[in-house]
Amino acid sequence: MALKLFNTLTRTIEEFVPLDPAGRAVGMYCCGPTVYDLAHIGNFRTFIFADLVRRYLEFRGYAVRHVMNVTDVDDKIIARVRAAGVSLAEFTRRHEAAFLEDLDVLGCRRPHHLPRATEHIEPMLDLIRRLIAHGLAYQSADGSVYFSIQQYIARGHRYGQLVRIRLEDLRAGERIRSDEYAKETAADFALWKSRAPEDGDVFWPSPWGEGRPGWHIECSAMSRQLLGETFDLHLGGEDLAFPHHEDEIAQSEGAMDPAAPRRFVQYWLHGAHLLVEGQKMAKSLGNFFTLRDLVARGYSGREIRYLLLAAHYREPFNFTFEGLQGARAALARIDECIGKLRDRAASQNAEPDPALIDEFTRALDGDLNASAGWAAVFEWIRRQNRRLSEESISPVEAAAGLAAWDRIDSVLGIGARAAAEAPPEIQALLAERQAARKNRDFTRADALRTALKDQGWLIEDTPAGPKLKRK
Ligand code: AMP
Numbered sequence: 001m002a003l004k005l006f007n008t009l010t011r012t013i014e015e016f017v018p019l020d021p022a023g024r025a026v027g028m029y030c031c032g033p034t035v036y037d038l039a040h041i042g043n044f045r046t047f048i049f050a051d052l053v054r055r056y057l058e059f060r061g062y063a064v065r066h067v068m069n070v071t072d073v074d075d076k077i078i079a080r081v082r083a084a085g086v087s088l089a090e091f092t093r094r095h096e097a098a099f100l101e102d103l104d105v106l107g108c109r110r111p112h113h114l115p116r117a118t119e120h121i122e123p124m125l126d127l128i129r130r131l132i133a134h135g136l137a138y139q140s141a142d143g144s145v146y147f148s149i150q151q152y153i154a155r156g157h158r159y160g161q162l163v164r165i166r167l168e169d170l171r172a173g174e175r176i177r178s179d180e181y182a183k184e185t186a187a188d189f190a191l192w193k194s195r196a197p198e199d200g201d202v203f204w205p206s207p208w209g210e211g212r213p214g215w216h217i218e219c220s221a222m223s224r225q226l227l228g229e230t231f232d233l234h235l236g237g238e239d240l241a242f243p244h245h246e247d248e249i250a251q252s253e254g255a256m257d258p259a260a261p262r263r264f265v266q267y268w269l270h271g272a273h274l275l276v277e278g279q280k281m282a283k284s285l286g287n288f289f290t291l292r293d294l295v296a297r298g299y300s301g302r303e304i305r306y307l308l309l310a311a312h313y314r315e316p317f318n319f320t321f322e323g324l325q326g327a328r329a330a331l332a333r334i335d336e337c338i339g340k341l342r343d344r345a346a347s348q349n350a351e352p353d354p355a356l357i358d359e360f361t362r363a364l365d366g367d368l369n370a371s372a373g374w375a376a377v378f379e380w381i382r383r384q385n386r387r388l389s390e391e392s393i394s395p396v397e398a399a400a401g402l403a404a405w406d407r408i409d410s411v412l413g414i415g416a417r418a419a420a421e422a423p424p425e426i427q428a429l430l431a432e433r434q435a436a437r438k439n440r441d442f443t444r445a446d447a448l449r450t451a452l453k454d455q456g457w458l459i460e461d462t463p464a465g466p467k468l469k470r471k
């Protein structure tokens with residue numbers, strides 16, 4: 001079976017075929033964070049989704065080149081920088097570092113490239129030059145440069161590929177300076193924003209005067225530089241489809257050689273929002289949690305990752321604390337079963353058991369259906385637990401199960417819980433209890449068991465010997 005993905009561009013589920021004639025290399029771009037504050041876990045739902053796509057492609061044998069930009073200049077950043085009285089770089093680097101730490105805590109693989117907008121001004125200017133040369137961009141009286149939707153359409157391009165836009169709703173010729181706007185107000189958008197007094201010292205020289213880039217041009221320029229004029233996958237949260245991604249298409253396809261037009265991106269994937277009580281989790285609504293808020297409440301990165309990965313990426317998903325408790329319980333079930341399989345397998349090595357891998361692959365091949373993937377995992381856990389309790393699983397079978405789990409976990413990325421290591425004094429009590437049992441002093445052995453229990457540790461007698469478990 002082949003991997004199939006829902007492509008926002010065609011609104012259908014399509015088989016994934018990379019551009020690489022050898023069928024191996026895959027270019028993937030995901031719009032990254034705007035580094036003006038801590039990202040919230042709604043943002044991280046999208047970044048974990050990108051991590052899932054990348055990990056699954058790697059599991060399927062593709063060599064992925066994963067690019068995620070860092071938006072380190074925009075209206076919000078400039079306002080914050082002025083309020084904080086620090087330099088743009090000082091301000092944005094601090095937030096970028098926090099973002100990368102959070103990605104690590106959530107078990108996301110680091111993108112191969114994390115280009116910063118402020119370090120790619122030249123490729124942006126180059127793209128704007130091309131657009132002007134193709135008659136698709138113009139400078140307005142205030143010095144800003146705008147993309148002309150009218151000219152774009154006049155040259156046979158289509159504006160409104162990702163979302164349907166009625167041509168009569170287009171306010172072509174009217175200009176929008178802001179980077180965010182609704183479909184209903186679609187009009188010429190800013191590629192280069194002329195320097196305004198409130199920008200302070202945040203500006204760059206350009207052939208059109210001092211100013212700074214619009215948001216959309218950043219992604220067109222950086223993806224082109226790192227992945228080429230055309231590449232395989234472009235991801236982001238569903239709110240980015242319009243205008244951000246639509247404008248990226250217009251800029252990137254508009255800048256190509258008109259004699260050799262190509263499709264900018266082959267597959268557009270959009271992740272659904274994380275909701276709170278039915279509403280999008282958003283900074284502006286104040287209904288958000290950062291990763292650090294949740295860690296401070298005692299939740300781990302893997303519990304949060306699990307929760308954010310539980311639903312299908314195209315399903316809106318409601319964040320609740322009950323959900324997090326559920327994640328904790330689900331992970332405990334996995335950990336317990338994997339721990340028992342480890343004990344049983346001892347140091348056996350084995351080929352991965354294909355049953356779990358096949359079922360999981362079938363689920364994820366169907367447009368990355370992670371919820372079906374988890375269902376396959378839990379069904380497998382149930383079977384393993386039954387066989388463990390019947391003591392009908394051989395060490396080689398246990399090792400084959402573990403090897404399969406390791407393959408699956410290369411996609412899920414939840415790892416195993418760090419062994420809850422008992423401190424030395426507790427280990428010493430356990431050793432004493434073992435000695436007492438050996439001497440058939442069961443009264444003393446029981447007393448030691450109770451002493452351990454009072455200190456929060458349970459003894460579990462397993463075929464591989466006694467083990468300590470947190471109460
Ligand atoms: P931003 O830093 O605001 O540009 O957002 C970074 C990413 O997070 C974008 O891909 C957004 O689409 C995504 N995003 C924002 N809010 C949510 C949400 N509530 N659920 C899922 N993704 C979101």
Ligand code: ZN
Pocket residue numbers: 030031032219244
């Ligand atoms: Zn982008």
